[in-house]
Amino acid sequence: MARPIPGYGDETLDALAVMVRDFGLKEVRPRFRELEEAGEFPRDLYQRMGDLGLFSCCFPSEENPEAGYRALAVVAEQLAYAYPPISAPMNLQAATVPLTIANWGTADQIDAYVSGLIAGRTLGCNAMTEPDGGSDLLGAMRTRAVRDDGDFLITGAKMWITNANVADVAVVYAKTDPGAGHKGVSAFLLPMDTPGVVVDRVPCRVLGKLMPTNMITFDGARVPASAMLGAEGDGFKIAMSAMDFGRLTVAARSLGLAQACLDAAVEYATQREAFGQQIGHFQMVKKQIADMTCEVAAARKLVWDAAVKYDEGTIPTRESSIAKYYAAEVCNRAAQACAEIHGGYAFSDELPISVYLNYAKLWQTGEGSANIQAVLIADDALGFKPMDRHKRPSFVARPAAVTA
Numbered sequence: 001m002a003r004p005i006p007g008y009g010d011e012t013l014d015a016l017a018v019m020v021r022d023f024g025l026k027e028v029r030p031r032f033r034e035l036e037e038a039g040e041f042p043r044d045l046y047q048r049m050g051d052l053g054l055f056s057c058c059f060p061s062e063e064n065p066e067a068g069y070r071a072l073a074v075v076a077e078q079l080a081y082a083y084p085p086i087s088a089p090m091n092l093q094a095a096t097v098p099l100t101i102a103n104w105g106t107a108d109q110i111d112a113y114v115s116g117l118i119a120g121r122t123l124g125c126n127a128m129t130e131p132d133g134g135s136d137l138l139g140a141m142r143t144r145a146v147r148d149d150g151d152f153l154i155t156g157a158k159m160w161i162t163n164a165n166v167a168d169v170a171v172v173y174a175k176t177d178p179g180a181g182h183k184g185v186s187a188f189l190l191p192m193d194t195p196g197v198v199v200d201r202v203p204c205r206v207l208g209k210l211m212p213t214n215m216i217t218f219d220g221a222r223v224p225a226s227a228m229l230g231a232e233g234d235g236f237k238i239a240m241s242a243m244d245f246g247r248l249t250v251a252a253r254s255l256g257l258a259q260a261c262l263d264a265a266v267e268y269a270t271q272r273e274a275f276g277q278q279i280g281h282f283q284m285v286k287k288q289i290a291d292m293t294c295e296v297a298a299a300r301k302l303v304w305d306a307a308v309k310y311d312e313g314t315i316p317t318r319e320s321s322i323a324k325y326y327a328a329e330v331c332n333r334a335a336q337a338c339a340e341i342h343g344g345y346a347f348s349d350e351l352p353i354s355v356y357l358n359y360a361k362l363w364q365t366g367e368g369s370a371n372i373q374a375v376l377i378a379d380d381a382l383g384f385k386p387m388d389r390h391k392r393p394s395f396v397a398r399p400a401a402v403t404a
Contacts, residue, residue, distance in 0.1 A: 257359060
């Protein structure tokens with residue numbers, strides 16, 4: 001049972017939410033068991049989402065002049081509500097990869113990739129995390145890019161890279177000057193069919209088969225200097241800006257999943273009977289439903305405030321971090337409560353409750369782990385390390401990027 005969609009205070013966004021919810025409940029949720037059992041990457045769904053314009057939220061065009069980050073948050077929320085794994089492309093196809101290219105790339109790079117990514121014709125991945133660690137981006141980075149006759153040879157490995165096995169292009173971060181600290185990292189656009197690039201699936205049974213994660217090994221992969229994003233040494237700044245965009249989508253996806261957990265819990269609590277009455281009459285269940293209702297509402301406000309600030313032309317590092325941290329925490333508590341209310345049925349393949357549990361935990365980690373977010377938020381509040389101390393200029397997705 002899908003409960004009414006919360007109003008967003010804007011007719012266009014309300015209509016967008018209805019369209020995405022309708023797509024998710026009619027074309028995705030009824031197929032989730034079939035899709036998981038088939039074990040094939042749902043490229044048709046990515047193309048369908050591209051055709052519906054779900055990836056072009058942040059890229060204004062004649063057909064979509066009102067595009068913005070609130071729209072991005074609405075789409076991410078409603079896709080996660082339908083079925084968590086299919087909301088993964090809201091990072092790779094709609095935010096982290098195309099926005100990074102649009103904001104840091106040359107005109108040729110933008111023309112080559114962005115329109116294909118947001119149309120779902122080209123698939124992208126973000127190769128940032130390494131086997132030695134994700135939170136310590138600089139310290140863990142062993143991947144190197146060494147100049148060779150005007151090109152760069154990339155050697156090293158990346159870990160936990162979503163969709164790398166099906167991607168056409170990757171944004172790859174590598175050290176071009178290992179002794180220069182954060183100024184020694186550069187970013188590259190690397191076609192995944194480049195010789196010397198090997199992708200190995202990382203088995204993750206708990207995540208299902210619709211959001212594959214992988215290890216990428218680079219063995220002297222050669223890329224031209226023109227493949228560099230931004231200038232040499234800009235890689236750390238580019239990575240941080242990508243994380244800012246990604247945190248908004250993860251926060252919105254956590255919100256959508258938390259709402260799905262709440263709705264599933266309410267539906268089950270009003271249908272399941274024990275001791276002669278609906279279990280929703282039990283005080284413990286009422287307490288869980290009340291907590292979920294309040295926390296989802298609070299998370300929604302934080303996510304929305306961050307999205308509004310993006311649309312106002314700023315990069316709200318503080319607000320997106322707070323929204324991501326709190327929404328992911330709420331999502332975890334909601335998934336746990338939903339599972340407890342369902343009891344043994346939470347483990348049935350007939351229901352997606354176990355999927356909710358696993359993805360809630362994943363999103364607590366993605367785009368900056370909960371522990372890291374807590375440290376950043378606390379340091380900012382204490383005045384030790386303000387999150388906006390390296391405030392970057394505002395970025396605006398370029399309309400030219402969506403030209404067919």
